Amino acid sequence: FFWGFLAGFLEIVPYVGTTIGGILPVFYMLMVSDTLWQPLAVIGLYILVQQIEGNIISPNIMGPSIKINPMFIILGLFVGGIVWGISGMILALPILAVSKEIFRSFDATEPLSYLMENGLARKKDVFLERFDHEKHRILRLFFEKREEGE
Incomplete structure (x- = not known):
């Protein structure tokens, strides 16, 4: 015991x-x-x-409970190991889970949170129907035309 x-x-x-x-x-x-x-x-x-x-x-x-795509888990462990060593590998999953929820809270990054989830291949049509719009284009955030007064 x-x-x-x-x-x-x-x-x-x-x-x-x-x-x-x-x-x-x-x-x-x-x-x-x-x-x-x-x-x-x-x-x-x-x-x-x-x-x-x-x-x-x-x-x-x-x-x-985590619902993160295994590809992102492996990538996160790899990047975490390169950047911070063993500590980075330990922190990789919590950082991925928090990142996924942060991405979900903004319109422009919401598609990224769905890309990080499991089973995206089965939900491909739903994903494209929901996020194939101009407001979800990430590049729009960086290359928006500014109005003259700004």
Whole structure:
């Protein structure tokens, strides 16, 4: 019970916490066990639990709530890693989610928020019908003709 609680608590720290949460029980089992199969069983079970949590449980819980296109997630992780390293990769998804909502709040950038969503290929006709208008042209923001009095 203690090791499970500690591993769960250490999940708060990205990347490093998961590793530490798995190494500590293995070291404990190496010290108290006379056989080698028990530490190996701890390693195997820990990897199994992490794989189930990371590949099945978390995507099913977080995927519908974030609703960001996987291409943008990969691009965000790549750019975040180049710009800020590991910190940038950690912050990439929250920054993408906030950016998507900010884009949605302005008429000119609203199409960008829809481009960032999942399933755009299925909603292509709806997207074009809704946003294929002059007011949604981003270049319009930069090249508008100014009136003489401005």
